[in-house]
Amino acid sequence: MGLEPSLYSGPYMSVSEITAEQLSVRLQAVGRGDRVALSEVYEATSAKLMGVCLRILGERSEAEDVLQETYIAVWRRAGTYDPARAGAISWLVAVARNKALDRIRSGKIRRASAPLDDAAEIADPARSALAEVESADDKKALMNCLEELDGDQQASIRAAFLDGLTYEELAMRRNVPLGTMKSWIRRGLIKLRGCLER
Incomplete structure (x- = not known):
């Protein structure tokens, strides 16, 4: 698929009006290496996934880093997405959540008491x-x-x-x-x- 595109360039975009079916189609296109589809997935979901990362990590800078890692993982692994097994947003939330938990487990961040x-x-x-x-x-x-x-x-x-x-x-x-x-x-x-x- 080539090098991973860099998506984060500033404040998070608001969630776009996109149906679950449209998001699933775009995520499958990402799996085929479509960079435009990845940008559309990012625009439609980055605010929600940032919320997931921020809730788990508690620090905005860490959440921003993990959000970027999430979309790199999406770019690499979207080919494994199967709409028959999970909805697109559920799959994306699972990737973001696991990346955030990995960051905590790595010892790079500690949550406050x-x-x-x-x-x-x-x-x-x-x-x-x-x-x-x-x-x-x-x-x-x-x-x-x-x-x-x-x-x-x-x-x-x-x-x-x-x-x-x-x-x-x-x-x-x-x-x-x-x-x-x-x-x-x-x-x-x-x-x-x-x-x-x-």
Whole structure:
């Protein structure tokens, strides 16, 4: 595919009006080496993915670096994207999230101490359940384990980790207190990990 294009040139563009299907088509074009499609994917998704990186890393400069690494990874790996397995935005959020977690695990960044209630939002150094999504062999096991969770936990985990919604957004959508939402996700992740380790 040649050298990776440099996309970041300043402030983040706002999310473009683009349908999920159009984004999927453009992401598949990126997989065929289409640089224009990569620019369009960047324009449509950079604000959302910056939000994912910033939420995990907590530092804007680190989030900017990881965002750039994310789009380099997208350029290199878009050929593996399969729209039958995941939506384009879910796939992109998974790439961004994994890049951000890799940055934390590498020791290049340390998150500031946070209250105990925020513990669910701090990355676990163990292999994340989201990393399972990238592996075709493990995806079936992950989906089966997700099906074992109760409805609230399953829906909340899918929305947080596959769609990139924040705990606050989820709590507002479900009309529940923020602490309740964090508790659902925390308990669900514990069950999910136990299931995946069986």
